[in-house]
Amino acid sequence: MKCQVEDFKKEHKKEMRAVQDSMYVLSGKWKIPILTSICYYNKRRFSDFLNDIDGISNRMLSKELKELEINKLIKRTVLDTQPIVVQYELTEHGLTLQTIINNLTEWGIAHRKKIVQGIE
Amino acid sequence: MKCQVEDFKKEHKKEMRAVQDSMYVLSGKWKIPILTSICYYNKRRFSDFLNDIDGISNRMLSKELKELEINKLIKRTVLDTQPIVVQYELTEHGLTLQTIINNLTEWGIAHRKKIVQGIE
DNA sequence: CAGGATCCTATACGATACTG
């Protein structure tokens, strides 16, 4: 039965790595808010994010958008209008995050209630 | 119709805040791995985490466990054995994270495939 | 065993100004 215990552990190590991979991409203060914004609005522009997300600076926005693009979660399209308009949207891969985003939204609401309840 | 647009925006602001609340609690390098470990094993001890989670130091583990306890996600129990054994488990509130953890596990596996595929 | 104390570094993030 030693073998089964080993398999059990091995499986958990794999799950652990998977969860760390996810968080490596999604962690930080702004990535999820950015993704959430595109997720709910479908198409967003640089200045849209600046309005959607309270407190984000253009520096961070620019930086995070690049990383999300590198990770193939969002697609950047430059429309040749005058002045230039840049559009961001989720890639197919990015769309697979929708479940997580919805869960995080629901959980965040529930969690706030739970914590506030402790204060009063 | 202006009113409807405003409601629409207001709703999204709420979702945005919710998602930020969630990430505020879960962000960082170690919180989700710790929760995942308890989630899959049910009960864990300090030294168990040290083994489960590659690379974590006792300093960080101790710090993160405290924060998770403050946020009511885990429960700490001291068993009066000799030597002392400390047991950690998910609270009821912590258990509500299971869905997210499972999703993050699945997504992490898929994401790794997606990125590796881009390299080869 | 389950941490705490101390010291140190890296990087995440913020503020502000500037550009094609």
Place this chain on the structure above:
DNA sequence: CAGTATCGTATAGGATCCTG
């Protein structure tokens, strides 16, 4: 409009040693 450049701070995290 959609960013870049520069500078400064704060915090996250790592390494090591110590303790009841």
